[in-house]
Amino acid sequence: MNPIILIIILAFIILVVLASCVKIVPQAHAYVVERLGGYQTTWDVGIHIKAPLIDKVAKKVLLKEQVVDFPPQPVITKDNVTMKIDTVVFFQITDPKLYAYGVEHPLMAIENLTATTLRNIIGDLELDETLTSREIINTKMRVTLDEATDPWGIKVTRVELKNIIPPAAIQDAMEKQMKAERERREAILIAEGQKKAAILVAEGKKESAILDAEGEKEAAILRAEAKKEATIREAEGQAEAILAVQKANAEGIRFLNEASPNNAVIQLRSLEAFAKAADGKATKIIIPSEIQGLAGMVKSLTEVAKDDTDN
16 A cells, blocks of 8 residues: 555544544533543533543533423322323532433433322312412422432422312312302392492482482572562561651641641642552552541532632
């Protein structure tokens, strides 16, 4: 063989071997390295060179938080009700060496441990408590799983009960109970609505009665004021009539004092004053008998004077 070709082949083999010895660890990963079958070291993020032929990467470990959804597991409650519960487990690898050498098939181990822990917790609870105590169950399972997986280099960060599936008969009973509860709430809402409507109607009638009473009160006040005004006007009319009579009497007296008339003239003046006082007013005036006689005498004198004129 040509020595040049042999040198090229040897150089190529050396380059391939050297290239295989250079390893780059990506972000959020760790490599477990063994030398001659035994644990040597753990590589973090970056570039690393291993010894050829004697070192090898035994396991590549993902350090990011991982999620595992386990299928439903049959469990029995304290009151002997069989149901199925499926869980979701969130975990993170904290020690690559323990994870690589701690347990075979870690995910299967976590699944079996989850099922066992779930049966132990649900076995101490009744059906109603199981349905209403998810947070308590989640917390207990997380604490138990975290303690059990710590020797494996795994930290359980969260556990969630995804579904709780009771038997069909219990589901039917629960649906009937929920339906009855909804009907009860509906009846309560209808009753409350009717109550509020009745209250509003009563308040409306009350306000209407109050308004009617206030209107009647104002009307009575207005009627009383009108009656009062009429009485005042009537009293003022009577007062004016009396004042007019007194004024006439005063003028008659003044005239008599000036002219010294006889009794007949005085009686005639009084009659004229009474006539003026009663003019246009609904006033009842009592005329003395002397004035009535004087009026008859005046009428007789008038008739005699008329006869004389005719003759």
